[in-house]
Every structure is written in structure tokens, then in C-alpha cells.
Amino acid sequence: MAKVTGPLMSISASGTFGNTIVYGTVRGIQYARMWATPANPNSAAQQVIRGYFTDAVNAWHAETSSVHTAWDNYAKSTFPTMSGFNLYVKAYVDFLVGHSGTPPTVTNTPPTMG
Numbered sequence: 001m002a003k004v005t006g007p008l009m010s011i012s013a014s015g016t017f018g019n020t021i022v023y024g025t026v027r028g029i030q031y032a033r034m035w036a037t038p039a040n041p042n043s044a045a046q047q048v049i050r051g052y053f054t055d056a057v058n059a060w061h062a063e064t065s066s067v068h069t070a071w072d073n074y075a076k077s078t079f080p081t082m083s084g085f086n087l088y089v090k091a092y093v094d095f096l097v098g099h100s101g102t103p104p105t106v107t108n109t110p111p112t113m114g
Contacts, residue, residue: 052093053093056093059104068085074087
């Protein structure tokens, strides 16, 4: 259900309306778009990538609060639109895919992003 604050589209609206239209805000700009059922290819390659994300989230939860704080501070100073969690997951998945960086660990927090 859409959450509307003030008259529709004059102040803010977010969410779906009857599975026909979606209201939201990105970087302070309001938008409305048609609702679409997301595709789920469920291919073998997609399952591998989903597994990488699962591994990354599990690794994040295994880290200590001081590591979380270090990642949050690094994200705020380097990538202001990302949280420490998002940056950690990105670095972890990048490592697993083999594109760049090193695996996020306590000994190399925060990482050198390539």
C-alpha cells in the first residue's frame, strides 16, 4: 500500500498502489512508474552470484562491532552514498567474482578499492 504524506505527489508518496503504480523518491526527486513483476531467471549463474551475496552477508555478521564501525567510517569518508555494510558486501563479492580488491577481513579493514 502506498504511504502518502499530504496531497498525492505534492509533498511525498512512496510504495505501490494496487499493483499498478509505484511511487518513490530517489535523491530527493519524486517519481511514479508502472509496477512490474521482477524477472527471476533462476539460472545456475544467478544462483552462484546469490550464493556470493549470502557468503558476504554471513561474513559481515561474523565481524565485530569495531570492524562495522571502521567500514561505516570508511564508507562515509569515501563513498558518502554507501553504508559500511553495502561497501563491505561490494568488496566481498568483487573478491569472490575475481574483479578487484582483497577479501574484507579485520587485518585489511578498510580495503583498498580497485
